[in-house]
Amino acid sequence: MASRGTAQRPNGTQGKICQFKLVLLGESAVGKSSLVLRFVKGQFHEYQESTIGAAFLTQTVCLEETTVKFEIWDTAGQERYHSLAPMYYRGAQAAIVVYDITNQDTFTRATTWVKELQRQASPSIVIALAGNKADLGNKRVVEYEEAQAYAEENGLLFMETSAKTAMNVNDIFLAIAKKLPKNEQTGNAGTSGQGRRLVESEGQKPTSGNCCK
Amino acid sequence: MSTPEQLAIVQSKFTTGETVVIAMEAKLCQGWLKSTRLIAVVNKGSTSALVVLITSRNPPQVYSDLTIEKILPIDQDFQCNIGTDEEQQDVTDVFLNVTCRKTRTIFEMRPGIAATNLVSAIFQAIDVYQKNKNPTTDFLWIQKLTGSVRSLDISGDQEETISDPIVDLESQDINISRRNIATGKTPIAPRESVVRYQMACKEDDYTYTKNFRLFIGTWNVNGQPPIGITLQKWLSCDEEPPDIYAIGFQELDLSKEAFLFNDTPREEEWRHIVSRSLHPDANYEQIALVRLVGMMLIVFTQTAHLPHIKNVCVDTVGTGIMGKMGNKGGVAVSCTIHNTSVCFINAHLAAHSEEYERRNQDFADICARLHFSTYAPSKGFKDHDQIYWLGDLNYRITEMDAFRAKQFLAGGNLLPVLKLDQLEQQRKLGKVFQGFHEADITFKPTYKYDPGTDNWDSSEKGRAPAWCDRVLWKGEAINSIAYRSHPELKISDHKPVSSIFDSQVRVIDVAKYRKIHEDLMKKLDKLENEFLPQVTVDTTEVIFETLRFDEPCSKELIVANTGQVPVEFEFIKKLDDASYCKDWLSITPYTDFIEPGQKCDIKLEVRVDKRSAWKLNSGADQLYDILVLHLVNGKDIFITVTGTYERSCFGCSMEALIHIPVPIREVPAGRIMELENSKNLSQDPYSVPKEIWLLVDRLYRHGIKTPGLFETQGLHSEVLAIRDWLDVGSQDAMPGSVHSVAEALLLLLDSTPEPLIPYNLHSQCLSATASYLQCKQIVMQLPEIRRTVFLYICAFLQELLNHTQDNGLDAKTLASLFGSFFLRDLPRARDDRIHRSRTIQPTFDRKKAAFVYHFLINDQSDFIGR
Numbered sequence A: 001m002a003s004r005g006t007a008q009r010p011n012g013t014q015g016k017i018c019q020f021k022l023v024l025l026g027e028s029a030v031g032k033s034s035l036v037l038r039f040v041k042g043q044f045h046e047y048q049e050s051t052i053g054a055a056f057l058t059q060t061v062c063l064e065e066t067t068v069k070f071e072i073w074d075t076a077g078q079e080r081y082h083s084l085a086p087m088y089y090r091g092a093q094a095a096i097v098v099y100d101i102t103n104q105d106t107f108t109r110a111t112t113w114v115k116e117l118q119r120q121a122s123p124s125i126v127i128a129l130a131g132n133k134a135d136l137g138n139k140r141v142v143e144y145e146e147a148q149a150y151a152e153e154n155g156l157l158f159m160e161t162s163a164k165t166a167m168n169v170n171d172i173f174l175a176i177a178k179k180l181p182k183n184e185q186t187g188n189a190g191t192s193g194q195g196r197r198l199v200e201s202e203g204q205k206p207t208s209g210n211c212c213k
Numbered sequence B: 001m002s003t004p005e006q007l008a009i010v011q012s013k014f015t016t017g018e019t020v021v022i023a024m025e026a027k028l029c030q031g032w033l034k035s036t037r038l039i040a041v042v043n044k045g046s047t048s049a050l051v052v053l054i055t056s057r058n059p060p061q062v063y064s065d066l067t068i069e070k071i072l073p074i075d076q077d078f079q080c081n082i083g084t085d086e087e088q089q090d091v092t093d094v095f096l097n098v099t100c101r102k103t104r105t106i107f108e109m110r111p112g113i114a115a116t117n118l119v120s121a122i123f124q125a126i127d128v129y130q131k132n133k134n135p136t137t138d139f140l141w142i143q144k145l146t147g148s149v150r151s152l153d154i155s156g157d158q159e160e161t162i163s164d165p166i167v168d169l170e171s172q173d174i175n176i177s178r179r180n181i182a183t184g185k186t187p188i189a190p191r192e193s194v195v196r197y198q199m200a201c202k203e204d205d206y207t208y209t210k211n212f213r214l215f216i217g218t219w220n221v222n223g224q225p226p227i228g229i230t231l232q233k234w235l236s237c238d239e240e241p242p243d244i245y246a247i248g249f250q251e252l253d254l255s256k257e258a259f260l261f262n263d264t265p266r267e268e269e270w271r272h273i274v275s276r277s278l279h280p281d282a283n284y285e286q287i288a289l290v291r292l293v294g295m296m297l298i299v300f301t302q303t304a305h306l307p308h309i310k311n312v313c314v315d316t317v318g319t320g321i322m323g324k325m326g327n328k329g330g331v332a333v334s335c336t337i338h339n340t341s342v343c344f345i346n347a348h349l350a351a352h353s354e355e356y357e358r359r360n361q362d363f364a365d366i367c368a369r370l371h372f373s374t375y376a377p378s379k380g381f382k383d384h385d386q387i388y389w390l391g392d393l394n395y396r397i398t399e400m401d402a403f404r405a406k407q408f409l410a411g412g413n414l415l416p417v418l419k420l421d422q423l424e425q426q427r428k429l430g431k432v433f434q435g436f437h438e439a440d441i442t443f444k445p446t447y448k449y450d451p452g453t454d455n456w457d458s459s460e461k462g463r464a465p466a467w468c469d470r471v472l473w474k475g476e477a478i479n480s481i482a483y484r485s486h487p488e489l490k491i492s493d494h495k496p497v498s499s500i501f502d503s504q505v506r507v508i509d510v511a512k513y514r515k516i517h518e519d520l521m522k523k524l525d526k527l528e529n530e531f532l533p534q535v536t537v538d539t540t541e542v543i544f545e546t547l548r549f550d551e552p553c554s555k556e557l558i559v560a561n562t563g564q565v566p567v568e569f570e571f572i573k574k575l576d577d578a579s580y581c582k583d584w585l586s587i588t589p590y591t592d593f594i595e596p597g598q599k600c601d602i603k604l605e606v607r608v609d610k611r612s613a614w615k616l617n618s619g620a621d622q623l624y625d626i627l628v629l630h631l632v633n634g635k636d637i638f639i640t641v642t643g644t645y646e647r648s649c650f651g652c653s654m655e656a657l658i659h660i661p662v663p664i665r666e667v668p669a670g671r672i673m674e675l676e677n678s679k680n681l682s683q684d685p686y687s688v689p690k691e692i693w694l695l696v697d698r699l700y701r702h703g704i705k706t707p708g709l710f711e712t713q714g715l716h717s718e719v720l721a722i723r724d725w726l727d728v729g730s731q732d733a734m735p736g737s738v739h740s741v742a743e744a745l746l747l748l749l750d751s752t753p754e755p756l757i758p759y760n761l762h763s764q765c766l767s768a769t770a771s772y773l774q775c776k777q778i779v780m781q782l783p784e785i786r787r788t789v790f791l792y793i794c795a796f797l798q799e800l801l802n803h804t805q806d807n808g809l810d811a812k813t814l815a816s817l818f819g820s821f822f823l824r825d826l827p828r829a830r831d832d833r834i835h836r837s838r839t840i841q842p843t844f845d846r847k848k849a850a851f852v853y854h855f856l857i858n859d860q861s862d863f864i865g866r
């Protein structure tokens, strides 16, 4: 007799998983690691250790139609590690560029990250701009409208987030998951195991054509 | 594992009387991890057990490569079933699903003869047990092997099984054997197949069943058109409207036209009348129609079910003449109703009374040849949850003459005749329709009648009555409600037959499915993240205070494995860099394994030598590097290495040195950088760098008669002292022995960015060695400073040779020594092993010596005069 569970499943639950590499960029201390921690573990630390390197975690998002598995690379924000950033954004299919709404410089830095991604990263990369620390509204210096207008001009997803209150954290990852192309080869999970180096995946042929049927 | 030698190794784990019947490699599936095992069937007397072995080498070579991990007695508590992973396109692995002592173990095996043999050995052992029902004491031999009674204790002390390395997939949490992970050898299976498998295991949690009433009908219409008849008496004779209709016809059209071209107007005529005769109390929609010559199958569903019927697909198999023509064979429809796959097959098997073996053959052919390609990979007929087989199967009654049979039947006594039904007989013998069921027959044979009547065939042939027209099924949760014939329909020599089933169809609760699926994903994420390699480093900033030329300095970096899995680390290259660190740095080890809880000391050694010094002097490089410490399958850590370099005349170019009138430490670093880049040169440079002059002068004054000068090694500490003396300046005499001074001179020549004779002239030099004149011409072409230094040193060497009786030197020795410095080869890349071959290098070295030799034995007053 047929082994069970091989028959039809409801739409979008065909068991296909699309795997994507997502990289977080932005000035140091804007809350990149905190966003990842909130998204992956549902936690927040007032004293988040600063990232010296590129941390790696996995998180899966179940959409109506597909299942999206993110391979998340959280990078060090300090300027001296800037030259290493391409190791992580090359070959990434998505990026979240983070700034701190209470710090104008971090927004300026975010815009230069966006420019760098537009120039150097994969042309099809989905970029989201996150204005983090939205819970600190009273110290706000970057206006929502300003960032919104900038994002619109550059075709970026945009949300103000708070790793502290969890506001919009799942949502921004979800929005990216929805925007990622699911049937192109870019989304193929076959080639990259977890923790596989981002740079390696470039130019590699996916093992099978369609990822989400 | 099929070779006798390998079997013998496994056998060596057991004593006489315990026989290893078969052993093979399999993957033990534990959640999303798969690890290699050997599984073997071992028996002693009439008892058997399934043995799981860990092998440290694959295939095992010796006794000690194997460890018995687990022994599962094949007794009343042992269950085993087989599944294949059908959605996996390329590999259809066989899953062996073993339940024993409430623990489920899943093995994945490569399909093939070995897997088949293993499975049959297991099933044979189960059969043997079923026959003997050995008492528990018969299994005591297992106890001895495992050293535990656990595997025998049926009442089950469940606490013990918690420590069991084998995963219970049905438990709330997916336990993973840590020991397995700790071996570091466990490959991580692609998540997709794991999810699919786990979801399949949990199917009962997110599905419920729903009853579907099915109407299955079959009729051989003997080529008659449906003129002036209706089919209500057959198709809608019941009170309750069925959910699904599957209606099959045979001999729809007996014309040559239909046979040869598979084209007939009857298809539409019959389809039309069928669709108008369906149950009036429901709305129906046709979901499939398939026809091969005279065999036609139409499937209808109540309109309300339409959205839940998917993957509708048809196929036909001809078993007629040449095994191909469509006058006999089968037509089939496959579909999924909610989450249950269903297949309907309408067959017309070989005719003629004695031909039951052909009919069996036709059945087997149809089974083997049916394929439904909307599924990937395509489904065979067996791969369905429910199969309904209808048609004119043509099995007859041959062991009773027609007259007697008719007598029994006339008296309403079916049983004596039914007993002789070929299909019944063949099924009992296991020759056909294996695994199928059929409801009890309570109706008269449906063949053969005089058309238009209920009278048995009165033609010359006078064929014996037979139950040609049948409905059988296979699958779980199918209930037969009715099985009957419909003699009211008289146009054919067959009577139509129909069957009603109440079948349980699995329906997915989408909300529950999503919830379970999401939970599973979360669990897998958590596992994956938890088992990522984790380390801490004692520092990410390694600072070297002062570094001097040729004086190595090292620091330690401690990497501690703080995670749960073994870590393999490696320093990796940054983007476009050629190496994972600068050439003044070396890292040992640069890659290694660390077990959980263990540490690894990494030595970082900085050595500014002749190759890197100039780059630091000129500003082409800095004592600054960011190392990327990569954890395989995990994160990266950046380690910054910095240092302060004390500038030195070693590693400066001749061109820069002649512009520095004071000890080099008194000159700001920026000034050296300027000079090395030929900027702001001074007005009156020296003709020879003062450092060369100082060293040569020292040798001239104190070493000219020293035996073994330039042949005896200096002391490294003295060379460093001389370095400092030159770099800092001092009123004291130059320190160190003349041998150390000689070495310092050579080191100074060796650490310039370019050899004294520039690279671009090397090949000319080497090909001019036969002629002093040509050699002189090349020297004439040298930039002035190089020529001056060259001739200055050669003059000094000539002076040395004037004292050979004291110092014992000879021109050839000096020529070959200085030739190797003046005409120094290009530096090799760190791992450049190719370079010049060992056979060619001596030729080059000899030519270099020959070149310098000219200038040691010939008078050069004409040169110096210029």
Ligand SMILES: Nc1nc2c(ncn2[C@@H]2O[C@H](COP(=O)(O)OP(=O)(O)O)[C@@H](O)[C@H]2O)c(=O)[nH]1
Pocket (backbone or CB within 6 Å): A026, A027, A028, A029, A030, A031, A032, A033, A034, A035, A045, A046, A047, A048, A049, A050, A051, A077, A132, A133, A134, A135, A136, A161, A162, A163, A164, A165
């Ligand atoms: N109030 C507030 N603080 C935050 C938020 N996100 C991060 N932080 C804090 O900002 C600091 C830097 O965060 P971190 O995640 O290390 O930033 P990163 O360097 O970009 O990774 C930490 O002290 C966090 O606790 C936020 O949304 N609201």
Ligand SMILES: [Mg+2]
Pocket (backbone or CB within 6 Å): A029, A032, A033, A034, A049, A050, A051, A074, A075, A076, A077
């Ligand atoms: Mg961080």
